[in-house]
Amino acid sequence: MTRPLRGIFAVTAMLFGACSDLASPTRSNAYDWRLIVAFDSLGPQLDTLSYHWPRSRLPVRIWVEDAGGLPDDVNHGIDEWKGALLYGEWDAKITSDSNNADVIVRLAPAPPPGPKPSAGRLGSMLLPQCFGATDLDTVATRFELRIPLHVYVNPLVPSNDPDLPRCLRVTTAHELGHSLGIFQHSPDANDLMFTVPAVDALSKRDINTVQTLYHFPPDMVPVGP
Amino acid sequence: MRFNLAALGLALTLTQPLSAQGRYALSLGGIWSSPIVTDHIFNDIDLQPALAPVFTLNGSWPVSKKARLGAEASFATGGLDTKESGQSVDVGTLRSLTVTGGVEAPLAGKLWGRVGGGFIKYLPAEEEGVFQDGGPLRWVLGLGVDYRWQWKPRWQWVAGLRYDFHRFTTDELMAQGFGGTQDVHRVMISIGIARTP
Numbered sequence: 001m002t003r004p005l006r007g008i009f010a011v012t013a014m015l016f017g018a019c020s021d022l023a024s025p026t027r028s029n030a031y032d033w034r035l036i037v038a039f040d041s042l043g044p045q046l047d048t049l050s051y052h053w054p055r056s057r058l059p060v061r062i063w064v065e066d067a068g069g070l071p072d073d074v075n076h077g078i079d080e081w082k083g084a085l086l087y088g089e090w091d092a093k094i095t096s097d098s099n100n101a102d103v104i105v106r107l108a109p110a111p112p113p114g115p116k117p118s119a120g121r122l123g124s125m126l127l128p129q130c131f132g133a134t135d136l137d138t139v140a141t142r143f144e145l146r147i148p149l150h151v152y153v154n155p156l157v158p159s160n161d162p163d164l165p166r167c168l169r170v171t172t173a174h175e176l177g178h179s180l181g182i183f184q185h186s187p188d189a190n191d192l193m194f195t196v197p198a199v200d201a202l203s204k205r206d207i208n209t210v211q212t213l214y215h216f217p218p219d220m221v222p223v224g225p
Numbered sequence: 226m227r228f229n230l231a232a233l234g235l236a237l238t239l240t241q242p243l244s245a246q247g248r249y250a251l252s253l254g255g256i257w258s259s260p261i262v263t264d265h266i267f268n269d270i271d272l273q274p275a276l277a278p279v280f281t282l283n284g285s286w287p288v289s290k291k292a293r294l295g296a297e298a299s300f301a302t303g304g305l306d307t308k309e310s311g312q313s314v315d316v317g318t319l320r321s322l323t324v325t326g327g328v329e330a331p332l333a334g335k336l337w338g339r340v341g342g343g344f345i346k347y348l349p350a351e352e353e354g355v356f357q358d359g360g361p362l363r364w365v366l367g368l369g370v371d372y373r374w375q376w377k378p379r380w381q382w383v384a385g386l387r388y389d390f391h392r393f394t395t396d397e398l399m400a401q402g403f404g405g406t407q408d409v410h411r412v413m414i415s416i417g418i419a420r421t422p
Binding site for chain 2: 021022024025027055082083088207211215216
C-alpha cells in the first residue's frame with residue numbers, strides 16, 4: 001500500500017473509529033412539578049396533574065402591568081425560561097390586550113382567595129422586600145386549566161429600597177415558572193423555584209425540571225381565550 | 226512517483242494565468258441531513274434540518290494532467306424540525322455555509338470524482354434552543370461525483386451528488402450536560418453550469 005493511501009486509511013479509521021453519539025444528560029434530579037388537587041367523585045382523593053402549554057398556543061401571550069419596571073422583569077423571565085428549553089417547547093411574548101392574554105401579570109397584592117374549590121394559589125416570598133403569587137383554576141373537572149392565569153408581584157417595601165429591584169426580578173421569574181406549568185415548589189434552596197427563592201438564575205434542577213415537564217404527557221388542557 | 230504540488234502549481238502559474246486555467250461552476254440543488262441532535266426525555270427526540278435548497282460555487286485548477294485542485298462553497302437555508310413520537314414541528318430556520326478544499330479527478334467517461342475536507346458553519350436565524358450561544362464551526366469531510374456534459378464551447382452542464390460527514394455539538398449542548406458529538410451525514414444533489422478553460 002502506498003504511503004498516501006496508508007495515511008488516508010489511518011485518518012479515516014481515526015475519525016470514524018473514535019465516533020461517539022451525542023449522550024443526553026440524565027435529568028434525574030428534576031423535582032416534582034405536578035399540581036396536587038383534591039377531588040371527591042369517589043370519596044376524598046388526591047390527584048397529581050401535569051400541565052404544559054401546547055405548541056398550538058405558542059407563543060404564550062402575557063399581559064403585563066406597566067409599572068415598577070415589571071415589563072422588563074417579565075422579559076427577563078421569558079428569556080430565562082425560554083433559554084432553559086432546547087427544542088422550542090415554550091415561547092412567550094408580551095401582548096397589549098389583556099382580553100386575549102394567556103397570563104396576566106400585575107404589580108399588586110393578590111386578591112383574597114375566592115370560594116371556588118377548583119382554585120388554588122402558589123405563593124412565594126423573597127423576604128422581606130416582595131411577595132409573589134400565581135392563581136390557578138382547574139375548573140370543575142380538574143382536567144382543564146382556566147386561562148388566563150393570574151400572576152401577582154407585590155412590593156412590600158418603598159420603591160426606593162435598593163433591594164427591591166432584585167426581589168421583583170427574581171420573584172417575577174419564579175412566578176413565570178409557575179405559569180409554565182411548574183405547579184409545585186422545589187425543596188432545594190438553590191433552585192429558583194424554591195418557596196423562598198434566593199438565587200438569581202435557574203439552577204440545573206430547574207432546567208431539568210422544565211425540560212422533563214415539557215416532554216411529559218399533560219393531564220390538563222387550557223380553556224379560555 | 227511523488228510530485229511537489231507547490232512546484233507544479235508554480236509552474237502552471239508561470240506558463241499560463243491561473244484564472245485562465247480555472248474551471249468555475251455554479252449549481253443549485255437540495256440537501257438532506259441526518260439529525261444534528263438526538264435526545265431522550267421519555268421519548269426519543271430528534272432535531273433535524275429539513276430538506277433544504279442549496280447553492281454551490283466551485284472552482285478548480287489543474288495540478289496534474291488529470292487531477293484538479295478545487296475549492297467549493299455551499300450555502301443551504303431551510304427549516305429546522307424537532308421530531309418526537311412521530312410528530313414533526315418546525316422550530317425555526319437554519320442556514321449553513323460549508324467551505325471545502327479538495328481534489329477532483331475523472332473516474333470514467335463524463336463522471337468525475339471529488340474528495341475534500343473543510344469546515345461547516347451553522348448560521349441559525351435565531352439564537353435560541355441548542356443555538357443560543359451561536360452556531361458552531363465544525364470540520365467536515367466529503368466525497369462527491371459529478372456528471373459533466375458539454376453544452377456549448379467552454380460551457381458544461383453538471384449534475385452533482387455529494388456526501389459529507391461532520392460531528393455536531395454546540396456550546397449550549399455542552400453547557401447542558403450533553404456528552405460527545407452527534408455524527409451528521411448529509412447528501413446533496415444539484416444541477417448547474419460550469420465554465421471550462
